[in-house]
Amino acid sequence: MPSRPSSSIIQLNDLASPIVAGLVSVIVNYGGTFILVFQAARVAGLSPELTASWMWSVSIGVGLTGLILSWRYREPIITAWSTPGAAxxxxxxxxxxxxxxxxxxxISATAFVALGxxxxxxxxxxxxxxxxxxxxxxxxxxxxxxGAxxxxxxxxxxxxxxxVAYVLLKRFTARxxxxxxxxxxxxxxxAQNRVDLAGLQLKLATPVxxxxxxxLNALLSVALPLFLITLSGQYMPGMLVLRNDGFKTSANPIVTVTGLGSLVMAPFGSHAFNVAxxxxxxxxxxxxxxxxxxxWIGGIAAGVFYVLVGVFGVTLAAVFMAFPATFITTLAGLALLGTIGGSLASAMADPTSREAALITFLASAANINMLxxxxxxxxxxxxxxAYMVLNGKLPPKRAVPSTAGRLPAE
Structure with a gap:
């Protein structure tokens, strides 16, 4: 379990890597998935004002909930809008x-609050x-x-x-x-003039x-699917990301806080946000x-960057989305190599669950989409x-880590 940072001042050289990691996660999110929000807004026939309000609400909401959770639990709890929900x-x-x-x-946000x-x-x-x-x-x-x-x-x-730069830097200065x-x-x-910033103007977004x-129609055709899609497609893998890297904050306050944030921001256009x-x-x-x-500094940094983008509306998001797709995919893939390698090593470590883990890996990589x-x-x-068939049953619940000094888990 990761230890809490000491009360001493964090050295400057300890800030660069997590801050850049937070920035990269924000760039990848806007550059890779935010186009779905614009597509949904276009389909709905929303005005530019309502579209900008939607962006303001998800960006501010994601930023503030991530800031609150990362600061409170001293873990990199990064939140994001529901990408499958936007799709x-x-x-x-x-x-x-x-x-x-x-x-x-x-309604969907209220259900998440109740679940948390x-x-x-x-x-x-x-x-x-x-x-x-x-x-x-x-x-x-x-x-x-x-994709890298x-x-x-x-x-x-x-x-x-x-x-080439990544391999050389990993060799000489991995951090x-x-x-x-x-x-x-x-x-x-x-240098190649492939990012045009000449027309950039910072404009404050106005929530509407x-x-x-x-x-009943919206309840059954929008609220219920949105809840289930976000729960299975975002919350579950998001919590497993935290667990895989050794962070033990209970899912309950995370679901509750992000649900409350979604509830507050919904009238301004936010569809849902959750743990990333x-x-x-x-x-x-x-x-x-x-x-x-x-x-956890990376979680704080990501929250600050999201809030900045939200304050300045569509303008800064347009900058992120102006990056070439190959730059976004390569940057994301290289930044995730360590996590992918560590996850595979951990998945294959236990001989008793190795085959079930392999099946899980391949089934997840296949990206099945049904119903x-x-x-x-x-x-x-x-x-x-596969695990239950090959091993008889699921293991007992893991012990709950100490929550001294934390908010109640339930």
Missing amino acids: FLVTALATTPYAEAVGAYI ISGYFEKVVRMIPHGIASALLAGILLQFGI FGGATVDPFLVGLLI YAVVGILLIGLLFLL FTMPEFS AITAAIATGPEAHEDPSKR GVGGAFWGLVIGLF
Whole structure:
């Protein structure tokens, strides 16, 4: 279990790596998934003002909840908007009035608050065998690791430069490898005039309140699917990311705080936010800092960057989204190599669960999508089924770590 940082002042050289890890996670999130929010807003026919309000609400909400949780528990608890939820809304908002969708967001958020207070989600997380959890994480992240090299087909110079720089930096200064490739990549893109910042103007975003409306149709067609998709596709793998890297904060306050944040921000357009999974792994693993007790700084940094983007609205998000796709995928993949390798090693460590872990890894990497539910859920279901068949039953619940000085878990 990671120790809490001492009361002494954290040295300046301990700040660079986790801060950059937080920045990279934010860049990857905006550059890789935020386009879904714009697509959903376009489908819903939202005005530029309502679209900017949606962005403001998810960015501010994600930033503040991540800040609060990371500061309170001294762990890198990074939150994010629900990516599978946004993908779902691309189709759902085509037939649902926006005011009713806002009402559905409120219902979904209320359900998450109730789930966090009940304490049942944490009990489920503790029952998952460690090898299965590690294999699930490795499978989810595999495509990002492959993406670090796949972009070489279309952009060989950029990808080749980042890979060579990463390997050399890992050899001579491992702590600053991700910092280095971020700076080198940005300098390379600027030198080639591939990031146009000439028209950048910082404009404050203005939140727009929408009076929610409630209907049975929106409850069944938006609120319920949004709750289930976010729970299985974001919360579950997000908690496993934290557990895999040794962080033990109970899921209950995390679900409660993010649920409350979603509830407050829903009238301004926020569909849902939750503990992050893939982008969180950038800040929770050894690439962020070799000392786990220093990685919480990455959670604080990510929260600050999210709030800044939210305050300045669509303008700064447009900067992140202006980066070439190959830069985003290569940066994310290289930043996650340590987590992928560690997860695979942990998954294969126990001979009694090795085959079930392998099945979990492959099923998760296959990214099965059935019944509107994504690959993380089905990978976990298939892996647990294999584990129970091969080993007889699930192991008993793991012991609850000491929570002295923390908020009550339930």
